[in-house]
Amino acid sequence: MNKEDSKECLDAIRTRRSIRKFKDTPLEKEKIDEILSLAQMAPSAGNLQSRDFIVVRDRKINTN
Numbered sequence: 369m370n371k372e373d374s375k376e377c378l379d380a381i382r383t384r385r386s387i388r389k390f391k392d393t394p395l396e397k398e399k400i401d402e403i404l405s406l407a408q409m410a411p412s413a414g415n416l417q418s419r420d421f422i423v424v425r426d427r428k429i430n431t432n
Contacts, residue, residue: 394425 369377404421412419 400423404423407421408419
């Protein structure tokens with residue numbers, strides 16, 4: 369990682385925030401795919417790499 373990438377990463381960590389209210393706009397499939405791809409690269413405990421992701425795009429589905 370070069371200095372510029374490192375600074376960008378640290379800035380993202382420093383300026384992160386929690387979102388409590390979301391827009392009613394659906395997220396594009398390309399963005400969802402990118403997020404899932406990055407999540408698969410995240411380290412896992414003991415390098416087990418066992419992860420399951422469920423993407424629900426239908427608002428009518430109750431996740432409770």
